[in-house]
Amino acid sequence: MTPSRSGAGAGPQPGSSVVLGVGGGIAAYKVCEVLRRLTESGHEVTVVPTAAALRFVGAPTWEALSGRPVSTDVFTDVPGVPHVRIGRSADLVVVAPATADLMARAAHGLADDLLTSTLLTARCPVVFVPAMHTEMWDHPATQANVATLRARGALVVEPAVGRLTGADSGKGRLPEPEQIMQVVTSVLARGITGAGLDLAGRRLVVSAGGTREPLDPVRFLGNRSSGRMGYALAGAAAARGAKVTLVAANVSLAAPAGVDVVPVGSTAELRESMLAAAAGADALVMAAAPSDFRPVAASRDKIKKAADGSAPVVELEQNPDILAELVAVRAGAALPVIVGFAAETGDDGADVLEYGRAKLARKGCDLLVVNDVSAGKVFGREDTEAVLLASDGTSTSVPAGSKAALAEVVWDAVVARIVAAPEPDTH
Numbered sequence: 001m002t003p004s005r006s007g008a009g010a011g012p013q014p015g016s017s018v019v020l021g022v023g024g025g026i027a028a029y030k031v032c033e034v035l036r037r038l039t040e041s042g043h044e045v046t047v048v049p050t051a052a053a054l055r056f057v058g059a060p061t062w063e064a065l066s067g068r069p070v071s072t073d074v075f076t077d078v079p080g081v082p083h084v085r086i087g088r089s090a091d092l093v094v095v096a097p098a099t100a101d102l103m104a105r106a107a108h109g110l111a112d113d114l115l116t117s118t119l120l121t122a123r124c125p126v127v128f129v130p131a132m133h134t135e136m137w138d139h140p141a142t143q144a145n146v147a148t149l150r151a152r153g154a155l156v157v158e159p160a161v162g163r164l165t166g167a168d169s170g171k172g173r174l175p176e177p178e179q180i181m182q183v184v185t186s187v188l189a190r191g192i193t194g195a196g197l198d199l200a201g202r203r204l205v206v207s208a209g210g211t212r213e214p215l216d217p218v219r220f221l222g223n224r225s226s227g228r229m230g231y232a233l234a235g236a237a238a239a240r241g242a243k244v245t246l247v248a249a250n251v252s253l254a255a256p257a258g259v260d261v262v263p264v265g266s267t268a269e270l271r272e273s274m275l276a277a278a279a280g281a282d283a284l285v286m287a288a289a290p291s292d293f294r295p296v297a298a299s300r301d302k303i304k305k306a307a308d309g310s311a312p313v314v315e316l317e318q319n320p321d322i323l324a325e326l327v328a329v330r331a332g333a334a335l336p337v338i339v340g341f342a343a344e345t346g347d348d349g350a351d352v353l354e355y356g357r358a359k360l361a362r363k364g365c366d367l368l369v370v371n372d373v374s375a376g377k378v379f380g381r382e383d384t385e386a387v388l389l390a391s392d393g394t395s396t397s398v399p400a401g402s403k404a405a406l407a408e409v410v411w412d413a414v415v416a417r418i419v420a421a422p423e424p425d426t427h
């Protein structure tokens with residue numbers, strides 16, 4: 001086992017020892033792609049399928065893609081004691097697809113094959129990626145087993161909503177390989193142990209993307225936000241065990257695994273969805289770029305070019321400030337922790353951080369992530385660098401790196417504030 005890692009920004013850890021447990025579901029075929037990506041990322045992967053999994057995808061496929069032999073029972077290579085060795089030496093166990101039956105066996109501590117034995121001996125992070133029909137997922141027996149596994153420190157990813165095996169669709173679909181890899185990368189980078197799922201049981205709301213204010217049925221006022229930062233935040237929080245609502249304004253990225261996405265268009269829609277989702281949340285993060293202005297009236301018909309060559313004059317009015325409103329609704333309570341973003345450029349009057357401090361005070365939020373966007377930095381890019389300003393006067397510089405790494409720093413600061421918050425008085 002490689003040493004336990006923690007701290008944000010550690011980044012993907014190539015060379016980790018990963019156990020890929022495969023349950024007996026049709027989605028096993030998608031997990032071949034996960035395996036390929038794991039090995040291409042430099043991880044050593046031991047595939048442990050169940051006997052039922054091999055009815056969907058045969059052993060030669062797993063062996064060829066992992067470069068290692070596979071077995072399903074504890075009676076192969078007995079002198080090597082694989083049912084103990086494989087779990088003990090793992091840095092991470094990922095079970096995908098995690099079927100209802102497999103999670104039931106794991107929740108009850110059965111050890112009737114190599115995979116369930118491995119789950120009992122593993123002392124590393126364990127991630128279950130369920131896939132099954134909606135009825136099976138919703139059944140109280142499955143929900144109780146999921147709750148048991150989560151209570152013991154496993155990360156059980158919420159299934160995706162979409163097309164299932166037959167013509168039906170609903171909740172229960174395996175997230176796409178890319179989304180599974182994001183979870184794996186995030187967990188490995190943090191070196192999470194059971195207790196490290198520090199957002200488990202928390203409800204978080206994140207906004208992402210740029211709003212569009214309609215001018216007419218085909219035109220809008222918009223901005224260059226890609227939504228990447230908000231999506232990175234949502235994915236990182238879900239990988240730390242949180243239940244995440246992601247209010248996404250015009251984002252074309254794939255949703256992170258296990259995250260509830262609420263699509264919106266305009267600032268008015270974003271405001272409505274944020275206020276609705278805020279009730280009872282532990283933290284709210286405004287990573288979206290709402291348009292500050294909107295046309296006073298959107299034309300019902302497409303605005304035509306005038307024959308005389310003149311251009312229309314569009315009258316604008318200010319949009320509400322959602323972040324300030326969320327702070328006002330909280331009205332002095334410690335929770336939810338509220339986080340804003342500020343894309344700033346410095347000028348002769350003040351530098352980027354001075355503008356950031358002033359904005360933090362003006363908005364009244366707890367944390368403000370300040371990006372310097374001079375010369376086209378940050379927008380639409382994969383990487384970022386920022387300073388995290390806190391209302392208690394402290395600041396944290398986050399060096400250039402991935403948006404996923406910045407997301408971890410933001411959640412570290414949020415966790416510290418959630419933990420420090422006084423329990424609400426329920427009397």
Ligand code: CTP
Nearest residue numbers: 286288290292319320321322323340341342343
């Ligand atoms: N924000 C918001 N509602 C708006 C505009 C911005 O909630 N109508 C949020 C953004 O999501 C971000 C923070 O406020 O978290 C700061 O956004 P920014 O555009 O920098 O702030 P503005 O108040 O618009 O300030 P400026 O006058 O500098 O544009």
